[in-house]
Amino acid sequence: MNDLILKNIVKFITPCIQLFGIYIILYGHISPGGGFSGGTIIASSLILQHITFGRSSVHTIFRKDRALKLIGFSLILYSLMKGYSFLSSQFHFPHPPTGVPGSLLSGGFILPLNILIGIIVSCTIYIIFTLFANE
């Protein structure tokens, strides 16, 4: 699209949306939000940039084959971590330290699990969008 106002506003607002999504992912265990909501917000910022500046502007930082590898790696890491968290509570395996309640590094496995869910959801929703928007 060749609209000057749209381009300037999107240039300004896209980092704000991405920062908000990262905040929602990181603080998912002590405030409302989590991996899924933050991931969809980051994906919506990528979609906004795709609509405004064309697909080449997003594909410089986000390529489909790399994104699929990232999704696979994140899913494997997620399943390992989640299974270990179930087993460690059952069989009293060692588990990561739970910090002070209310601080960012508290809750053990929940913060890395939220980050992995955010990566998976944002990549998946953007890839679904590219299937729709293919010219």
Add this chain to the structure above:
Amino acid sequence: MAVFSIIMLISLMIFSVSISVIKSLLGSIIVFAVYSLVMAILWQQLNAPDLAITEASVGAGITTILFIFTLKRMRKHTPSKNDEE
């Protein structure tokens, strides 16, 4: 706040009937986005802010974009229908 919630519930009923009644597809999509937004405010009223964030980002953001792009592709494949709307 109870009056506000009742007004939003009645408007939700009107929206959900009008989505299936409206002839224009683009208007129906816009009403669906407004429905999701009002639903997000209602989740917040019902003390579920987590669900409110998810509804606002998925219902009003992603689903609307996907519907609009589906509509664009449909119109590209059937150009004769454009004149009726």
